Amino acid sequence: MIKTDVVIVGAGPVGLFTVHQLGIKGLKSEVIDNLDKAGGQCIELYPDKPIYDIPAIPECTGKELTENLLKQIKPFNTNFHFNERVQEVSEEKENWIVKTNKNKVFSAPNIIIAGGVGSFEPRRISLKEAEKYEGKNIFYSVRDKNKFKSKKVSIFGGGDSALDWALDLSKIAHVTLIHRREEFRGAPHTLNEIKKLEKAGKLQIKTKYQLSSIEGDKDIKSITIKNDDEKTIKIDTDYILSFFGLIMQLGPIAEWGLNMNKKTITVNTENFQTNKKGIFAIGDICTYPGKERLILSGFHEAALASVECFKRARPNEKYRFQFTTSSKEIQERLGCKPK
Amino acid sequence: MSKITYIDSTGSQKTIDVANGLSVMEGAVQNNISGIDADCGGGMACATCHVYVKEEWFNKLPKAEDAEQDMIDMAFEPKKNSRLSCQIIVTDELDGLVVTTPSKQV
Numbered sequence: 364m365i366k367t368d369v370v371i372v373g374a375g376p377v378g379l380f381t382v383h384q385l386g387i388k389g390l391k392s393e394v395i396d397n398l399d400k401a402g403g404q405c406i407e408l409y410p411d412k413p414i415y416d417i418p419a420i421p422e423c424t425g426k427e428l429t430e431n432l433l434k435q436i437k438p439f440n441t442n443f444h445f446n447e448r449v450q451e452v453s454e455e456k457e458n459w460i461v462k463t464n465k466n467k468v469f470s471a472p473n474i475i476i477a478g479g480v481g482s483f484e485p486r487r488i489s490l491k492e493a494e495k496y497e498g499k500n501i502f503y504s505v506r507d508k509n510k511f512k513s514k515k516v517s518i519f520g521g522g523d524s525a526l527d528w529a530l531d532l533s534k535i536a537h538v539t540l541i542h543r544r545e546e547f548r549g550a551p552h553t554l555n556e557i558k559k560l561e562k563a564g565k566l567q568i569k570t571k572y573q574l575s576s577i578e579g580d581k582d583i584k585s586i587t588i589k590n591d592d593e594k595t596i597k598i599d600t601d602y603i604l605s606f607f608g609l610i611m612q613l614g615p616i617a618e619w620g621l622n623m624n625k626k627t628i629t630v631n632t633e634n635f636q637t638n639k640k641g642i643f644a645i646g647d648i649c650t651y652p653g654k655e656r657l658i659l660s661g662f663h664e665a666a667l668a669s670v671e672c673f674k675r676a677r678p679n680e681k682y683r684f685q686f687t688t689s690s691k692e693i694q695e696r697l698g699c700k701p702k
Numbered sequence: 703m704s705k706i707t708y709i710d711s712t713g714s715q716k717t718i719d720v721a722n723g724l725s726v727m728e729g730a731v732q733n734n735i736s737g738i739d740a741d742c743g744g745g746m747a748c749a750t751c752h753v754y755v756k757e758e759w760f761n762k763l764p765k766a767e768d769a770e771q772d773m774i775d776m777a778f779e780p781k782k783n784s785r786l787s788c789q790i791i792v793t794d795e796l797d798g799l800v801v802t803t804p805s806k807q808v
Contacts, residue, residue: 408747480741480748486808489778521775543780548772573780591782608776610808611741611748626741647743656743 365442367393368676369473369669370461372449372616375403377646377661378477379432384669386439387685387693390676393469394441395461397448397482402429404479404647405658407609418659428658438698448482452619452642459641473672476637476644477661480626481613488519488605492577500583501603511536515599517586519574520606523549526557528604533560539567539598541574541588569596577603616648624650634671635664641675643668704797708753710737711805720792726801727751727788737803744788746770750808751787752777753801763790778804 369385371378374396385392400406405414405425413422423431447463452474454460461469485503487493493501505511505528512535518525521542526549529540540557547554560566575589578597586600613626621637621644622629628637628644632651635643645668646661654660673682687693704722706729709715720729730738730751739750746769755763760783766774767789774784787801 404742404747408742408745486776489806522772543775544771546768546771548768548775608749610750612808626739 364468364470365393367391367469367471369393369475369672370395370449370459370469370471371475371477372396372461373403373477373479373646373648374398374401374443374445375477375479375646376405376428376432376658377665378403378475379429379436380662381475381477381645381665381669382436382439382441383432384665385672386436386441387687387696388669388673388682389692389696390669390673392439392441392475393444393471395444395447395449395463395469397446397484399445401433401443401445402426405429407483414658416657416659438696448614450615472641472675474642475665475668475672476616476628476642476648477646477665478613478616478644478648480611480647481616482611483609484612486605486607486610488574488603490574490577493603496577496579496583496603500579500601501605503605505604508532508535511602513537514601515539516602516604517541517598517600518604518606521547521549522606522608523553524606525549525604526553528606529566530556530560532604533557533566539569539600541569541572543571543573545570569598572596574603633667635668636671643671704792704794704799706792706796707798707800708735708737709800709802711803722792722794724792725788726753726790726792726799727786729792730787735803737807738787739807740788746773746786746789749773749777749786752780752807753785753787753790753803754781755783755785755790756800756802757783759796759799759801760785762795778806778808 368390369392371381371392371394374394382392410426411424447465450464451462458470458472459474515537517539518529519541529538532538561568571590572588576587578585585597587595587597589595627650630644630649635645637644645664647656703719705717706720707717718733727740741750742748770786770789774780
């Protein structure tokens with residue numbers, strides 16, 4: 364069991380800044396995120412898109428923002444638990460016990476949920492018959508490409524993942540790339556390579572088609588694709604790779620007994636505590652009158668929530684408001700050299 | 703104000719007065735229209751406000767930009783008349799617009 368002052372759920376920009384706000388107050392935190400790296404939506408959805416409304420930063424990309432936040436919290440040496448999703452939360456005396464899907468257990472007086480719109484999961488194929496083949500003949504990511512050697516692989520999608528894997532697997536497998544329109548959004552260079560391979564007969568491309576049905580018994584035998592004019596084509600297929608990006612699922616958070624409003628958690632605006640003492644919700648996942656889903660709002664919420672976390676984690680100490688410009692204590696925590 | 707009609711996949715429909723300048727997505731979310739999730743809040747980053755626009759209206763809308771098309775690729779059962787409702791901004795010209803929501807968003 365890992366004991367800490369605060370468990371932070373979510374390593375997006377708001378979760379990262381929370382580490383900072385807790386850290387300068389002398390509180391320790393552990394961060395859990397279902398993705399394999401920090402940054403949340405900034406990294407998954409718009410790493411290269413410019414953001415214009417971070418105070419004092421006229422323009423930066425999601426990736427730059429994430430990198431800067433990581434730099435800002437470096438002095439606190441915080442542990443990140445990536446590829447893990449919080450599964451269960453229970454109460455034990457003054458503490459919350461947090462369990463992840465990898466059976467890691469944390470104990471802390473405070474939980475700050477900075478979970479955005481939930482955890483990211485691959486967008487699954489919606490056909491009913493797809494379910495029984497998932498993990499067997501249908502994959503949303505590639506772990507071991509040798510599995511596809513000399514097999515018939517149908518790849519769906521128009522982005523970089525679909526193009527990259529079509530290109531790569533065409534060397535060892537019979538690949539058909541299927542996309543709903545003529546235009547691909549993946550890198551033009553990769554697309555050129557793929558078009559060359561198509562001309563050389565090393566790979567098939569079917570554009571303006573979408574998956575219509577899957578045929579097979581124990582394993583997939585073929586798939587049928589359909590265009591807007593209802594024209595269908597049957598393609599012999601051993602494996603389907605589907606790359607339709609990630610969706611956000613609220614997941615188990617909905618079952619923790621917190622007051623919810625649709626997919627968001629209701630909080631007060633004094634310290635962003637939920638209906639359960641010691642559980643806070645900040646950033647996109649929280650709601651209150653006038654809430655704006657902006658990164659800067661999340662930063663403010665982090666600052667205020669961290670004060671209440673301090674009071675709960677250090678009941679015998681008095682909370683003192685301090686400026687980073689003048690507090691020796693904070694500067695020491697940040698590892699600043701005396702000036 | 704323009705009248706926007708939202709029809710869900712079962713055929714049940716609601717007509718709402720939506721203020722000019724709001725998106726068709728915001729009109730739905732503020733009026734508890736089901737079938738539009740809008741997880742990302744209008745950032746063209748999630749495709750969960752996907753709608754089908756009635757054909758007579760589809761061609762009257764400003765064309766979808768590339769980034770919107772890229773997102774529609776990911777939507778649930780996209781069709782020729784698919785749009786992201788967060789990118790359709792209500793104006794007087796859209797008074798009477800009819801959109802249908804898919805049977806689910808993810």
